[in-house]
Amino acid sequence: xxxxxxxxxxxxxxxxxxxxxxxxxxxxxxxxxxxxxxxxxxxxxxxxxxxxxxxxxxxxxxxxxxxxxxxxxxxxxxxxxxxxxxxxxxxxxxxxxxxxxxxxxxxxxxxxxxxxxxxxxxxxxxxxxxxxxxxxxxxxxxxxxxxxxxxxxxxxxxxxxxxxxxxxxxxxxxxxxxxxxxxxxxxxxxxxxxxxxxxxxxxxxxxxxxxxxxxxxxxxxxxxxxxxxxxxxxxxxxxxxxxxxxxxxxxxxxxxxxxxxxxxxxxxxxxxxxxxxxxxxxxxxxxxxxxxxxxxxxxxxxxxxxxxxxxxxxxxxxxxxxxxxxxxxxxxxxxxxxxxxxxxxxxxxxxxxxxxxxxxxxxxxxxxxxxxxxxxxxxxxxxxxxxxxxxxxxxxxxxxxx
Numbered sequence: 001x002x003x004x005x006x007x008x009x010x011x012x013x014x015x016x017x018x019x020x021x022x023x024x025x026x027x028x029x030x031x032x033x034x035x036x037x038x039x040x041x042x043x044x045x046x047x048x049x050x051x052x053x054x055x056x057x058x059x060x061x062x063x064x065x066x067x068x069x070x071x072x073x074x075x076x077x078x079x080x081x082x083x084x085x086x087x088x089x090x091x092x093x094x095x096x097x098x099x100x101x102x103x104x105x106x107x108x109x110x111x112x113x114x115x116x117x118x119x120x121x122x123x124x125x126x127x128x129x130x131x132x133x134x135x136x137x138x139x140x141x142x143x144x145x146x147x148x149x150x151x152x153x154x155x156x157x158x159x160x161x162x163x164x165x166x167x168x169x170x171x172x173x174x175x176x177x178x179x180x181x182x183x184x185x186x187x188x189x190x191x192x193x194x195x196x197x198x199x200x201x202x203x204x205x206x207x208x209x210x211x212x213x214x215x216x217x218x219x220x221x222x223x224x225x226x227x228x229x230x231x232x233x234x235x236x237x238x239x240x241x242x243x244x245x246x247x248x249x250x251x252x253x254x255x256x257x258x259x260x261x262x263x264x265x266x267x268x269x270x271x272x273x274x275x276x277x278x279x280x281x282x283x284x285x286x287x288x289x290x291x292x293x294x295x296x297x298x299x300x301x302x303x304x305x306x307x308x309x310x311x312x313x314x315x316x317x318x319x320x321x322x323x324x325x326x327x328x329x330x331x332x333x334x335x336x337x338x339x340x341x342x343x344x345x346x347x348x349x350x351x352x353x354x355x356x357x358x359x360x361x362x363x364x365x366x367x368x369x370x371x372x373x374x375x376x377x378x379x380x381x382x383x384x385x386x387x388x389x390x391x392x393x394x395x396x397x398x399x400x401x402x
Contacts, residue, residue, distance in 0.1 A: 026067040030377070031094030033062045033076060042098060044296065045078040046309060054338045056376055057310045065377040079231065079239065079261060079271055079298070104233040117225035117242050121260060123267040128306065135163045135170065136307045139339040141375045145382065148319070149327040152385045155180045155395075157370075158363070161345045162337075164307050171348035177363040178370055180394035222246060228259065238264045244274065258295075268306055272297045289326075291317040302340055311335045336375060365396045 033045040041062025048055030049072055056066045068074070068088055076084040081098035088094060139161055146154035158177035163170045224245045231239040240262050246255040258274010276293040293315050300309035313333040320326045349355045367390075378386065389395060 026069055027091050028065060028067055029088045029090075029094065030063070030065050030092045031088075031096060033058050033064065033078075033096050033098060035081075036097040036099045042078055042081065044298070044310065044312065045076055045081070045098065046298070047074050047076050048338075049074050053340055055336075056338075057336055059377045059379055061377075061379055063377040063379075065374050101231045102233060104230040117227050117240075118220050120227075120240055120242055120262050120264070120267065121219065121225055121244075124260070124262045124269045127267040128269065133165065134305050135165050135342075135344075136302055136305065137161070137163050137341055137343060137345045138307065138337045140335065140337045143334045143376070145332045145385070147328075147330045147332075151182070153182045155386065155389060159373075161348060163345065163348055165305065169351055171350055173345075173347050173349055174359045174363055176366065176369055176373075177360060177397075178365050178395050179397065180389040182389075182394065222255075230264075231261075236265060239270065240264050263301075266301075268299075268301050270299050270301065270306070289318045289320065291315070300337075300340070307340060308335070308337050310337065334376065361397070363397060367395070370395075 033042045033047075034040060035042060041058070041060075043058060043060050043062060045058045045062070045064075046055055047057070047064050047066060049068065052068070052072070054066070054068075055074070056064050058064045071087055071089055073085055073087050076086060076096060076098065078098060079101070081101055084096060084098055086094075086096050139159065142156075142158050142160065144154065144156040145152065156177075156179045158174050160172050160174045162172040224247045226243045226245075228241045228243045231237075231241065242260045242262055243258075244260055245257055256274055256276055258272070260269060261271035261273070262269055273296045274294070276295070293313070295311070295313050297311040298309045299306045311334070313335075314330065315333070316328055316330040318326045319329045349359065
């Protein structure tokens, strides 16, 4: 049974072998992805090599960094843009333009009906259920940056191996980790059950999301589904953007307000984007008020089923030191998966709280590893924060810094 209270508390204050890919002596490639028309940066574009099964995503400035063999052809994709294939020849200064995908907003009475939107959601769930017995193995990267007011207080990063299916992560193992915490954040509490986060919110089976009713037969009673638009209409890659709005709330149940992106020909769920505002357990904590949770989760369609590609989760709330003083606490969490495959990975552990704690205790901080393994391009602000934390020797093992 899902422990909703533990999950929400986790989201509030989330907290051998080197990674084979990033220890390779490949050239480091850097670049920027921009909109062809506006020349603005594209956030969250995926840069991926289908042959090598490795990739990264762009940061908030549209920038990327990755290690590849020379002249690797990469595919660049973003749901709002047409895919691009690009050969990386220069190690720096690569500027790649993407053309916006065709968005169809016309009102088609049959296909945009309420019943069609609801049926798409149910079909997507049934599709994921069929894939639930198929495990996909991958490597991944996790990063959390926490702020107390305007002050950066916590950085937690690690690499991991995992076994997944459409119900979420099944087994995993942390291979490298580092953690830094300033004294100003000591007044806040943290949980180490990180795998629970990945298992409950970053999955492709809609009915197993903690934001949905226990039975999809009742889903139409609690949510209103409408088609807001289509991407790539009348093609094999056509995607319906299904708006999901709660109409009937249930006690002790969190609800989602946002969009589900579903392929109309295969019923694959490819993206979840929206917010969760009514996080009920926080009403029992007088120090925490006005919690907001925003999720942007993108899935990759693999032969064995859909699997998390990358995700960005931002949780924020008001923390009251006294009746007259408050600070906004924000946690910005990024997760990236790569090296997908069907070949089992050894050394994986079952997913539950005690195992997460054991894994984090065993990982020793390796400064040299982190100097040479930048997975997602740092923004100037992130780079400055990390350099400051390193100078002040904040980094170490999670439990050494508690």
